[in-house]
Amino acid sequence: MEGASQVILRNENRLAGESLLVIDPLRDMLAGRLQRDGREVRLSTQDFAAFRWLEAAGFGASFEAVPEIRGEERTLVVNLPREKDRLVMLLHALAAGMSRTARLWLVGENRAGIRSSPRHLQSFFGAVELLDKARHCALYEAREPLSERPFELAEYEMRWSLKAAGRELRMLTLPGVFAHGRLDSGTEVLLEALAQLRPAGRVLDFACGSGVIGMAAMLADADLELSLLDSSALALESCRRSLRENALQATLLPSDGLTNAAGRYDWIVSNPPFHRGVRNDLGVAEDFFREAGTFLAENGKIVVVFNRHLPYQQWLQREFAQVDRLDANGGYAIVRASHPRPRCGNRA
Ligand SMILES: C[S@@+](CC[C@H](N)C(=O)[O-])C[C@H]1O[C@@H](n2cnc3c(N)ncnc32)[C@H](O)[C@@H]1O
The missing domain is CATH 3.40.50.150 (Vaccinia Virus protein VP39)
Structure with a gap:
């Protein structure tokens, strides 16, 4: 107890x-x-x-x-x-x-x-x-x-905005949501990389927080089919409010890790969590890397940002045959992974 x-x-x-x-x-x-x-x-x-x-x-x-x-x-x-x-x-x-x-x-x-x-x-x-x-x-x-x-x-909403694909993305976040009221610097580095990579098709923003990564990608490609996944009710409520504010549509997925995810995605993008509850814990990210391949479509890709000192690139290399370091700005690394290694128990 x-x-x-x-x-x-x-x-x-x-x-x-x-x-x-x-x-x-x-x-x-x-x-x-x-x-x-x-x-x-x-x-x-x-x-x-x-x-x-x-x-x-x-x-x-x-x-x-x-x-x-x-x-x-x-x-x-x-x-x-x-x-x-x-x-x-x-x-x-x-x-x-x-x-x-x-x-x-x-x-x-x-x-x-x-x-x-x-x-x-x-x-x-x-x-x-x-x-x-x-x-x-x-x-x-x-x-x-x-x-x-x-x-x-609504009294507790914070409004902020950013430029994505030459347009203004208006965000509304609630207390308790990661980087409440601002764009996290690691997320910003990921957004710059994604502006070049141009995710399309079915996209999952894993551990989406405010949903800023997925929504920015959607401004660049209106046909993109977006799912926003997070374990925080306040994060998902913030996503709901920001989607409405920008007249965008996405599926909201409450989930602990990938437990509630379904189907296959062309892209999974993420700034993964590094704590569980009040304690620092890399377990959610480690589980995500282990499971993510089973949710990728053929030729699907994962793109993540993380603090350079974290061992995520090695963890991804255990699970994926193709792992590329794309960028390493301001203490962050951006890594793209594809071609999951075959595993016992993989979904058909
Ligand atoms: C580093 S933040 C990234 C948020 C957002 N993508 C961004 O870049 O601003 C990580 C997110 O992971 C979520 N999270 C923590 N544990 C989780 C879990 N077990 N399953 C799903 N999401 C989780 C947190 O609620 C938080 O929104």
Whole structure:
């Protein structure tokens, strides 16, 4: 059991038989422990990988950008998100939607910044109290939600734009989305390379975040058939908003790695993730390189950008017969891979 979940359980006696909504639960058995004795526990997560984990562990959960509040919850338990602006957005949504007599618990690790959260809680609640400190974590309770400002997700959008194929691509991103409100420098290097390579046909933007890579490619080729895949509900919601803003169409794929991908693509483009949850982890990228070949059409290509110090080129060479380094600007490498090596268990 994670430290933050242990702190919740240390305080379980305060919950009596109340119904709970747990937001962004960790991948552990907390929900099962809280459900004992018939307590009603709902789970809401913005992370599709956590959603899949919870489902596999036998807990029903909702995958959603903003937790649905039904009004009957007596306690909302929030795991501290990594990004402060995502915390503020969540607290606003919850304070605006919850019953005036309900309470919110915010739990998180010291190293994730839980000690600085009271000031954010005080912006949305009349009463804030430290309930417990243990296992390098702290648990705060907030009561008396202030409801002067109704919650609108659009209030948290950041608008930015870039030039792609001589046109303006207007982006809208939400808190918690990678490079919120700006173009990442590694992504920019990839966009320059793709402007020369000109992806066409069926294109998958893997770990798409705001969707900027796929959408920029679409401005250059209106016939391109785009799929945008990410594990973050906020990323996919940002994509939905940017597509609408630019009158573009694409398939949105919530997925943990390639687990929900289907069919074959002429191009897979990506700036792959280098963390899982709050921890640095190259596992998602490694799994992606291992699986990606099975989703390529004949002569299909993968193009990725990554920090030069990462071992991705060797990993790609294990999986693909043709691997070319295209560029290495500003500490980044661009690599194109094609012709997946035959593997046992490859899809027909
Ligand atoms: C480095 S960002 C790139 C975002 C975007 N392509 C860009 O360049 O701005 C990596 C993305 O991977 C997503 N991600 C992390 N873990 C994932 C997983 N298991 N499956 C799918 N996407 C994941 C994150 O939500 C994030 O949007």
